[in-house]
Amino acid sequence: MVMSDAFWIILTGSLVAATSGLLGCFLVLRKMALVGDAISHAVLPGIAIAFLISGSRSSVPMLLGAAAFGLFCTVLIEVFSKRARVQEDAAIGISFTWLFAIGVILITFFADKVDLDQECVLYGEIAFVGFETWLGIPVAVWTLGVLLIFILAMIGLGYKGLFITTFDPEYATTLGISVAGWHYLLMSSVSVTTVFTFESVGAILVVAFLIIPAATAYLLTHKLKTMLLLATLIGITSSILGYYLALWLNASISGSMVVVLGVLFIVALAVSRGKRMQISAFS
Amino acid sequence: MTTKVADPVIEVHDLTVSYQRKPALWGVDFSLPSGVLAGIIGPNGAGKSTLIKAMMGLVSGDSGYVRLFNRPIDEVRGKVAYVPQRGTVDWDFPASVLDVVLMGRFKKRRLFSRLSKADEALALRCLEQVGMEGFKYRQISQLSGGQQQRVFLARALAQQAEIYLMDEPFAGIDATTEQTIFELLGKLRDEGKTILVVHHDLQSAYQYFDWIILLNTQLVASGPRSDIFVPDYLRKTYGGKLNMLTSVGEMLAEMEAPTREK
Amino acid sequence: MVLLGIASSTIGTFAFLRKRSLTGDAVAHSVLPGVCLAFLIFQTRNLWVLLGGAFVTGWLSILFVDLITSKSRIKPDAAIGIALSFFFAIGIVLLTYIQQTGLPGQSGLNNFLLGKAAAMAPEDIRTMSLVSIVIVGTVAVFFQPFRLLSFDPDFAKATGMPVRFYETLLTTLTVLAVAAGIQAVGVVLMAAMLITPPAAARFWTNKLGVMILLSVLFGVAGGILGAYVSFANNKMPTGPWVVTMTSLLVVASILFAPGKGVFSRWWKKRQYRNKVQRENLLKALYHLEEATPGKQWFGLPEIMEKRPDLSDALAGQLRQLQRNGMIEQSQNKYAVTPEGMTEGKRIVRIHRLWEMYLTEKMNIASDHVHEDAEAIEHIITPELEERLAALLDYPEKDPHNKEIPW
Known part of the structure; x- marks a missing residue:
């Protein structure tokens, strides 16, 4: 069975969007959207080093190592803000720009050994997803599929822990639940997801997939479970529509997917506004 | 004046807590017998919330210790329920009233298993007790301040604890809620539970509590309400600032010096 | 690079103090669609035209963030994230669209992504100089109101100051600085030019004027160091090195700044500990004396018995006390002087x-x-x-x- 490129690209986009969207819900609710942004930039040096050592793009252990840089970034932010008493927004800004800068330096310096061009860093290569396959299915689909299953399992099993530490961390502490443990579990998941989705959508657009579907879903529902479901669906929709938008404009596929996400967000913003005005008109 | 209790449920011993080297609580010492409804009273910035946070292990002390049932808090968390201030959480969070109350059934070891039907039935009974049974599927973003407070209370009830520590449950709520909460606390006390409430209003304190702890960075007095409600203690708590203590506290912060030598 | 350092560090200081550091990041990502649109519409690479486009979308992104936070439950952090990634994506789509149209002169456009200081033409530099002068000049003129706005916006409003006007002016200057700098350092790293120098400066002073000067100094120093590394090694990109150098200045400030620095705090702690040890020692000697009146000589064992916790530091502190004239020594015995x-x-x-x-x-x-x-x-x-x-x-x-x- 040979599937068309279009199918694989949309599927890859959907997997990226679904995985990021699920994690993004928790980031948005924890008011850590920008930490997600920071992590997605900060994994760049890790990826560069992973490529340098393994010489390939799909060495899973290497990429997991790269994800450690994302965690390192959250630790760096904490060191800057808690120990050195830099205000938090600046701590985030300094940490990720610095790590990103180091990443760019590494890529330029080892340009002959690291097969990563700057374009890929910025907007990914989802168009070429079909180039590398295993058992007739693109490698990216395999890895992202496994990742999605992992994330789903984590959210399914850890739903209560994530829920309580997000809603009321202080209360969770009084029950003896480790708030820091859940925090780092979530941050590790975001780092790993960023690294694995990086190749498809690029470092900067990952953050769009993390935040926009979650924020859109947040506007549309008052239930956490519905929010998770909606974020996934919104991500998949944008992946389908974005592909055809890109085809029509002959432009970047991942960029187009995010443009669709942005438009969906604006629609949701208008709808939720309208609903609220209706309610206030009645009451 | 501190009334010593022979067999205390709660014992706070020489507790000093500081924020960025500035002491918020200084050498606080008191104990509570079981089955009392006690109020912690004092002016703004007296360290009232800090005291119950320290008791729950949410902030750590420079010196002294807290013992509940003669044990450190980490060993008895299952028997102690905490009601935080309403304002500490984001009420826009996508959750229903029942979702929040069910949190009271979460336990460290059972975090990965599903909640049972019994847990849910218990949560509903707790909602009934606070008069919110009709709101179980209501989204928390649509609650009034008083209703939010009652949800928090129901969540603590769902823990089926022996000790309840509450941070300003009477702040900014309607008269009905105030009455509901007050009656409920009385009922808990009659069941033999020990309740410690942070309260800012001196006027209503005498009516509400049978044990009173007067606090202003240091402990002014602790004991049955009639022993405590005397002008001298109240003046000490509210009247005038403790200049000496404030100056020394500022000096400690400035020199970044510890409040204990070791 | 130097010019950019001056302009962005100056304006970044205010963004930093108003805790709006990351707004600069949103603006930086959002100028991309403006640049592309301006290019598409006017089909020119004239920097003024592109700057105009960048300025417009940069401003739009700020309005978008304000709209989201005021009209919905979404918190500012998510709003910034949405704005920056959405605008950036539009930019990417436009950029890739332009690349396949084959329009002449489009090749330099992707410099806006990662920046290329070396590729700048003399007239680009002239433009940047002008922008820098405008920014520094405006800040100099409106220094007082800007200061009030950054430290106490509520009070500023209460005094009847046209807060809205000054806020808009500050935002405009921020957008201007970003638009001007983006070509040199690129979208992502532009944020660092705004955030990092003021963060380093904050460790050294509490005064706004001094902080701006220091911030400029760090921005310029980082610029020169970074440019030097990239010139000395022609494979090296300038922007990332500038950011790395400036970040190292932050780390250096965290470690060595007087007062707030780690080293200084450690030193203060040590000094304090020494003072405590000496005072405890004197107290011990006083107690020994108190027990049996009259001047007496005490040996080390006696003192150590009194303060066993000080035994490690004893010799050093005794010497110091002797130097201060608090005690005197004779044949391994010590006695307290009247001062002591x-x-x-x-x-x-x-x-x-x-x-x-x-x-x-x-x-x-x-x-x-x-x-x-x-x-x-x-x-x-x-x-x-x-x-x-x-x-x-x-x-x-x-x-x-x-x-x-x-």
Whole structure:
């Protein structure tokens, strides 16, 4: 069975969007959207080093190592803000720009050994997803599929822990639940997801997939479970529509997917506004 | 004046807590017998919330210790329920009233298993007790301040604890809620539970509590309400600032010096 | 690079103080679609035109963030994330669209992504100089209102200041700085040019004027160092090196800045610990003396028995006390001088006064006060001591019925 490129690209986009969207819900609710942004930039040096050592793009252990840089970034932010008493927004800004800068330096310096061009860093290569396959299915689909299953399992099993530490961390502490443990579990998941989705959508657009579907879903529902479901669906929709938008404009596929996400967000913003005005008109 | 209790449920011993080297609580010492409804009273910035946070292990002390049932808090968390201030959480969070109350059934070891039907039935009974049974599927973003407070209370009830520590449950709520909460606390006390409430209003304190702890960075007095409600203690708590203590506290912060030598 | 350093560090200081550092990041990502649109519409690479486009979408992104936060439950952090990634994606789509149209002159456009300082033409530099002058000039003129706005916006509003106008002006300057700098350092790293220098400067001073100057200094230093590295090694990109160098300046500031720096705090702690040790030593000698009146010589074992916790530091501190004229030494024995006696007495007096204060005025049980007084005796200044004594009405005995020496 040979599937068309279009199918694989949309599927890859959907997997990226679904995985990021699920994690993004928790980031948005924890008011850590920008930490997600920071992590997605900060994994760049890790990826560069992973490529340098393994010489390939799909060495899973290497990429997991790269994800450690994302965690390192959250630790760096904490060191800057808690120990050195830099205000938090600046701590985030300094940490990720610095790590990103180091990443760019590494890529330029080892340009002959690291097969990563700057374009890929910025907007990914989802168009070429079909180039590398295993058992007739693109490698990216395999890895992202496994990742999605992992994330789903984590959210399914850890739903209560994530829920309580997000809603009321202080209360969770009084029950003896480790708030820091859940925090780092979530941050590790975001780092790993960023690294694995990086190749498809690029470092900067990952953050769009993390935040926009979650924020859109947040506007549309008052239930956490519905929010998770909606974020996934919104991500998949944008992946389908974005592909055809890109085809029509002959432009970047991942960029187009995010443009669709942005438009969906604006629609949701208008709808939720309208609903609220209706309610206030009645009451 | 501190009334010593022979067999205390709660014992706070020489507790000093500081924020960025500035002491918020200084050498606080008191104990509570079981089955009392006690109020912690004092002016703004007296360290009232800090005291119950320290008791729950949410902030750590420079010196002294807290013992509940003669044990450190980490060993008895299952028997102690905490009601935080309403304002500490984001009420826009996508959750229903029942979702929040069910949190009271979460336990460290059972975090990965599903909640049972019994847990849910218990949560509903707790909602009934606070008069919110009709709101179980209501989204928390649509609650009034008083209703939010009652949800928090129901969540603590769902823990089926022996000790309840509450941070300003009477702040900014309607008269009905105030009455509901007050009656409920009385009922808990009659069941033999020990309740410690942070309260800012001196006027209503005498009516509400049978044990009173007067606090202003240091402990002014602790004991049955009639022993405590005397002008001298109240003046000490509210009247005038403790200049000496404030100056020394500022000096400690400035020199970044510890409040204990070791 | 230097010009950019000056402009962005100046304006970044205000963004930093208003805790809006990451707005700069959103603006930086959002100028991309503006640049592309301007290019598409006017089909020119004239920097003024592209700057105009960048300026418009940069501003739009800020309005978008404001719209989201004011009209919905979404919090500012998510709003910034949405704005920056959405605008950036539009930019990417436009950029890739332009690339396949084959329009002439489009090749330089992707410099806006990662920046290429070396590729800048002389007229680009002229443009940037002008922008920098405008920014620095405006800040100089409106320094007072900007300062008030950054430190206390509520008060500023209360005084009837046109807060809205000044906020808009500050935002405009931020967008201008970003639009001008983007070509040199690129979208992502532009944020660092705004955030990092002020963060480093904050460690050195509490004064706004000084902070701006230092911030500019760090921005320029980072710019020169980074440019040097990239020129010395022609494979190296300028922007990332500038950011790395400036970040290292932050780390250096965290470590070495006087007052707030790690090193300085460690030094202060050490100094304090030494002072405490010396004072404890004098106190011990005073106690030894108190037990049996009359000048006496004590050997090391006797002193160590009194303060076993000081045994490691004993030799050094004794030498220091001797240098200060507090004690004298003769054949491995030590005696307190009159000055040392006075000092030791003072510490013991404060200790006992404080115990008195805690028991009398703070209702703390007398068996709990010793530990506290051990720490506080090193803190209390002569003025505080006088107040304390007056408050307690110059007592003669402490709670343990020991005499308070005057």
